[in-house]
Amino acid sequence: MRAHDDRGKPKINITYEDVLRAADANDMTVDATLTMIARTSDKDRGDHPAEYGEDATHPAASAK
Secondary structure, X not given: OOOOOOOOOOOOOOXXXXXXXXXXXXXXXXXXXXXXXXXXXXXXXXXXXXXXXXXXXXXXXHHO
């Protein structure tokens, strides 16, 4: 993975710098911001499973 590479689509693909900017704006660490994003996603998947397709589990959970 390339955390600093927007893969040729700036403003579309999220980079480390985007997460860092959000973390700084909210007086949070990058790790805390990523954790918040994952928790928010997990809750939203539970609240709106149809928006995520048939498998409403968090993709990162299966990678552990």
